[in-house]
Amino acid sequence: xxxxxxxxxxxxxxxxxxxxxxxxxxxxxxxxxxxxxxxxxxxxxxxxxxxxxxxxxxxxxxxxxxxxxxxxx
Ligand SMILES: [Zn+2]
Numbered sequence: 001x002x003x004x005x006x007x008x009x010x011x012x013x014x015x016x017x018x019x020x021x022x023x024x025x026x027x028x029x030x031x032x033x034x035x036x037x038x039x040x041x042x043x044x045x046x047x048x049x050x051x052x053x054x055x056x057x058x059x060x061x062x063x064x065x066x067x068x069x070x071x072x073x
Contacts, residue, residue: 010029012029012030012031012032012035013029013030013035013039014030014031014035014038014039015031015035017031018031019031
């Protein structure tokens with residue numbers, strides 16, 4: 001029971017997202033197959049872009065730029 005509490009929640013070694021060491025997570029200790037593959041480097045030679053939250057960050061950046069323009073008024 002104690003073991004279950006301890007290993008219940010961990011952070012993915014790669015992206016630091018919440019992960020699980022439970023047997024129900026086939027990619028443990030990683031949060032997903034993607035992180036596991038990245039760590040293994042099995043796709044290092046492929047031109048595969050990691051879908052991160054960059055697009056969201058860029059969108060926020062654009063919004064900030066737009067707001068700046070408005071401030072000039
Ligand atoms: Zn991860």
